[in-house]
Amino acid sequence: MFAADSDARIDVLHVEAPEAFSVGSASPLSPEARRDAERALDAAVEQARARLGGRVSRRTVSGDPLRTIIETARDGHYDLVVIGTHGRVGRLHAVLGSVAEGVVRNAPCPVLTVREAGGGYQSFAERRHGRPSLADQPPGHPR
DSSP: OHHHHTTOOEEEEEEEOOTTSOSSOSSOOOHHHHHHHHHHHHHHHHHHHHHHGGGEEEEEEESOHHHHHHHHHHHHTOSOEEEEEOOOOHHHHHHHOOHHHHHHHHOSSOEEEEEOTTSSOOOHHHHHHSSOOGGGSOTTOOO
16 A cells, blocks of 8 residues: 555545535435445545554545645645546546546646546547557456
């Protein structure tokens, strides 16, 4: 684990967008989906705490996700921001925007983007060229 190897402190920031401000979705999450997402985040934080102990903290705030993340990174003098991304491109990205892209472009420190493996999105190479990306190839597969 990257954080364990570098003796890092992890501050998990969950930004809940107000109903009027929707990021990456044409409609607000249902209450059930919100509860599922909250449970998944709780589980991930607990797993990190099991490995890193008191070096893991978590807080949830309400606001514009992009602005809140940028301001938090700036004001907290962080060394690195890690953010998830759906990996959308093209028209879908243009319509829905991307908090991750905005963070990459505006953060006062380096940003590491992470896309969930098997998250239901094709890689850029697969969309563009009709074949899986190198990351999707099994080890030892001829490239």
